[in-house]
Amino acid sequence: MRVHVKFEDKCLVIPCKDGKQSIKWLISEAVERFRKLRSTESTVGSQLDGLSNMPSCLYLPNGGGMLFFNDAIEDVLENDGFAELKKSNEQGQDFKKEINDGCRASKIPRLNTPSKVSLDGDSLTVQLLVQLGTGEWKIQITHDALRHVKESRDLVDRIVSESRVVYGINTGFGKFAQKVISDEKLGELQENLIRSHAAGVGNPLTQEQTRMLMALRINVLAKGYSGISLENLERIVEAFNASCLPWIPEQGTVGASGDLAPLAHLALGLMGEGKMWSRKSGWADAKLVLDAHGLKPIVLGPKEGLAMINGTQLITAIGTEGM
Numbered sequence: 475m476r477v478h479v480k481f482e483d484k485c486l487v488i489p490c491k492d493g494k495q496s497i498k499w500l501i502s503e504a505v506e507r508f509r510k511l512r513s514t515e516s517t518v519g520s521q522l523d524g525l526s527n528m529p530s531c532l533y534l535p536n537g538g539g540m541l542f543f544n545d546a547i548e549d550v551l552e553n554d555g556f557a558e559l560k561k562s563n564e565q566g567q568d569f570k571k572e573i574n575d576g577c578r579a580s581k582i583p584r585l586n587t588p589s590k591v592s593l594d595g596d597s598l599t600v601q602l603l604v605q606l607g608t609g610e611w612k613i614q615i616t617h618d619a620l621r622h623v624k625e626s627r628d629l630v631d632r633i634v635s636e637s638r639v640v641y642g643i644n645t646g647f648g649k650f651a652q653k654v655i656s657d658e659k660l661g662e663l664q665e666n667l668i669r670s671h672a673a674g675v676g677n678p679l680t681q682e683q684t685r686m687l688m689a690l691r692i693n694v695l696a697k698g699y700s701g702i703s704l705e706n707l708e709r710i711v712e713a714f715n716a717s718c719l720p721w722i723p724e725q726g727t728v729g730a731s732g733d734l735a736p737l738a739h740l741a742l743g744l745m746g747e748g749k750m751w752s753r754k755s756g757w758a759d760a761k762l763v764l765d766a767h768g769l770k771p772i773v774l775g776p777k778e779g780l781a782m783i784n785g786t787q788l789i790t791a792i793g794t795e796g797m
Contacts (some may be wrong), residue, residue, distance in 0.1 A: 475489075475491065475553045476488060476489050476490060476551055476554060477490055477500065477547065477556075478554065478557070478559075478755065478758065478766065479500070479532070479557050480535070480555075480558045480756070480758060481504065481558070481560075481598060482555070484508060484512075485556075485759055486508065486511070488500065488503055488507065488762050488764070490547050490548075490688060492645050493546065493547040493548030493664055494506060494546050494548070494768060495545055496530055496543060496545065496546060496547070497541045497543050498543035500547055500557075500620065501530060501531075501559065502568060504532075504559050504633060505530065505559070505649065506626070510569075510743075512592065523603070530560070531560055532557045532558070532561060533557065533558045534557060535556050535754070535755055536556055536557075536753065538754045539542045540794055541557065543694065545620050553738055554766040555754065555766070556755040556756060556758060556766065561616075573677070573772070575621045580588065580735070589608060589612070590611065590612045591605075591612070591614070591691045592615070592616050593615055593617055593619065593692060593696050594616040594618060594619040595693055595714070596697070600797060603690065603791075604686070605797075606685055607685045607686040607791075608682065608685075608719050608728075609682075609685060613689060613692055614711070615692075615707065616696075617690070619696040619698065620704060622696075622697075622698025623695070623696065623698045623702060623704055623707055624698075625698060626698045626699060626700065626702075627701055627702065627704065629701070630643060630775075630777050631715075631774055633776075634657065634660065643776050645771040646663075647650075660775065660776040661773070661774055661775055661776070663779070664777065664778050664779030664780070665745065665779065666779075667779035667780065667784065668738050668742055668745065668779050669742065670738075671734045671737075672735065672736055672739045672741075672742045672748065673735055673738075674724075674726030674735040674738075674739055676723045676725040677723070677728075678721050678723060678751075679722045679723075679724060679736075679791075681717075682795065683752070683791050683792060683795060684719040684720070684722055685717070685719065686716065686771075686794060686795070687722065687736070687737075687787045687791040688710070688713075688714045688719070688740065689714065689789075690787035690790050691706070691710070691737065691782070694785055694787065695710070695751075695781065700777075700781035700784070701776075701778065701781050702778055702782075703752075703775060703778065704774070706774070709744070709769065709771070709772050710772065712768055716767045716769060716784075717751065717752055718738050718743075718744065718751075718754065718763055718764060719738060719750060719751045720743020720749070720750050720751055720760060721743060721748055721749035721760075721796055722736050722740055723781055726739075727788055727789070732783065732785055732786055732787035733783075733785065733786050733787060736788040737785075738783050740782070741779070741783060743760045744771060744772045745760075745772055745773075745774070750763040750764070752767065754767065780785065783793055
């Protein structure tokens, strides 16, 4: 068994054997590991020294309850579960901050039971999109849409295998359009496209906005025009259905040529980089959140970086919310 313990901006994975140790042991182990991790940072180190000599508490994420010292870890936390180390008087303030940082309560009426929406790239309505934003609806891709996605991906793979030169698949971008990229660098090219465009600023989108953006992106990819692989599309759907939501800043899009920065942040989180939120973890490193939900990050192949960021799904999501 292992537990992810968060303190300030760090998150450590702590092995707990069979989970029969106490929460008090987990707190002590976490404090000691954080002290070692930050031994070179004198100001934080001194704070941790003080922390070990005063009552410290472990809380469930997202404003959850305090875990009692004498409880066994296995009785209150699940394998790959998350907890937050705090001083007892910090919880109320931190919960308010968590809400302001994108974990706001939904203003959208919720249904009594979760439902599933089939997306094919053409039939998504405003009403369905709004309900997808609540987090209680799940997505599946229709069989016809999956066939179209596969056909589109097969075309990209043929272009690469035949050594044909096509912009955005095996060339650079913009001023580097005439630069041909070797086959072994094509995945790295797409990953660097995402990292270079993930330059947004400001507070993160709300949960509802992020879910709507993700649903819209899935719907566009389901059209079968982008060249995304079936495997990556399915991983994006799985992340949506688990409410694993990447950190997407509110500011950064230029609109006219696409929501490049926000969509790059979406892709970055799905790649297992940057931050991600879920009900189980709160905000944590994206790779840890995906791992905790048994999910795999997307792995970009030729053209798939372009497929992830070429669109206006942020504008559409916010526009839908305002209707």
